[in-house]
Amino acid sequence: MAQQTPLYATHVAAGARMVDFAGWDMPVNYGSQIEEHHAVRRDAGMFDVSHMLALDLEGAGAKAFLRGLVANDVARLSEPGKALYSCMLNAQGGVIDDLIIYYLSDTSYRIVVNAGTADKDVAWMQARLAASGLVATLAVRRDLAMIAVQGPNARSKTWAALPGSEAASAGLKVFQAAAWGDVFIARTGYTGEDGFELTLPVDQAASTWAALVAAGVKPCGLGARDTLRLEAGMALYGNDMDDSVSPLDAGLAWTVDFKDESRDFVGKAALVANGASKQVLGLVLEDKGILRSHQQVFTAAGEGETTSGTFSPTLEKSIALARLPLGVAAGDAVEVDIRGKRLKARVVKPPFARNGKAMI
Amino acid sequence: MSNPTDLRYTASHEWIRVEADGTLTIGITDHAQEALGDVVFLELPEAGRVVAKEEAIAVIESVKAASDIYAPVAGEIIAANDAAVDAPESVNADAYAAWLFKIKPANAADVDTLLDAAGYEATLG
Secondary structure, eight states: OOBOOTTHHHHHHTTOEEEEETTEEEEEESSOHHHHHHHHHHSOEEEEOTTSEEEEEESTTHHHHHHHHBSSOGGGOOSTTBEEEEEEEOTTSOEEEEEEEEEEETTEEEEEEOTTTHHHHHHHHHHHHHHHTOOOEEEEOTTEEEEEEESTTHHHHHHHHSTTHHHHHTTOOTTBEEEETTEEEESOOSSSSOEEEEEEEGGGHHHHHHHHHHTTOEEOOHHHHHHHHHHTTOOOBTTTBOTTSOTTTTTOGGGOOOOSTTOOOTTHHHHHHHOOOEEEEEEEEOSSSOOOTTOEEEETTEEEEEEEEEEETTTTEEEEEEEEETTOOTTOEEEEEETTEEEEEEEEOSOSEETTEEOO | OOOOTTSEEOTTSEEEEEOTTSOEEEEEOHHHHHHHOSEEEEEOOOTTOEEOTTOEEEEEEESSOEEEEEOSSSEEEEEEOHHHHHOTTHHHHOTTTOOOEEEEESSGGGGGGSBOHHHHHHHTO
16 A cells, blocks of 8 residues: 555645555646646746655764765765755666755755655665764654745745745755754755755644645646656656666766765766766657657667656647767757657757746 | 436547447547546547557547557548647547547447446446
């Protein structure tokens, strides 16, 4: 039986269409997915992301442990609340998960991981921690719910819904968080829009959600979350990368930090040895149809594959992220096999849309 | 929305209207459009195509996913609804008005094998 978030009853009462996502019973849409998408690009929408897992890592060895655990370098973080996006790799350089690490102090970090990989991640981290000999404890925070409020009016509507929160969060820069009482407010998201991700005790989730609805924030399902992140050119674990794909082949080289040559991290040797053999670019379908994941792409430089595809509500065209040969460049004409037909597509550099605007 | 009692249905969520001349007009049910979500693309069969019963002959794509549409009976395609192709969202607006294609059945009696509204609703559990 699928797990339920603290907002399950709220979603059902709102008439959400519930589906299984990574073992969780989640709302895919409440009404029109396209309207939910536009609400986020144009105004403010929110997502229950309580299926994702928050972890708290604390102890004298926390910083050293994370520097060896993930491919990005937490030594970049020195400002309290600052966030870092990173991949956690296996020894072969494949992506175990992509995650966000918030710096609280050199001895205290909050980590947010994907739902579908949460158990695997915790087991991996605990095993690495035990083997490292470093002093730190990893706490699983299933006592916390998460609500992502996204859109150009997301911050102001959050402040209207949660009186007193503005003082704690108005000064946050992008990718920075602060505590406001029991609520952890992060100026982060997965939509290409401004907004907050709120992490809060589970017993406050339903009342906070209701206050946000009253402030004019539209409940949005995972369907809109997927089209928004794809338009924003953001990778989805399990689609765009997994434990058999290197971040260098998944368009995530920018998240791998080789600067400190003395730093070793799991997977580094494999990344250095193998380098990049593919690249990730965007596709816009020029013929009629819809791009989906795992469709074959034919280019002048060889074959590639779509990793995520959908209909873009902002562009009103079909778009995809594709893993393509290194010789392909933005502007190239390619073909995609859709149900046995080769349809024309154009290569573009993602993102497709961000901050309410088409980018291509 | 309830399913009109003057139509016939399949377990794969097509509705079928038997016209006065014996031809069949086919669409997808309200339950199906609700499950699919926002419809953004239709690929319909061309007139003249001869189809077998339960053959996948059309594709409907929502933002979320692609689904096949099946021929409810054997026969020949005699028309496809270009207006629905140009406005796929019409399927969401009224699934029983947005017909997709018409079939001239090879055997008129095949229609009797299709579900009625109560039978279709029973398949939805």
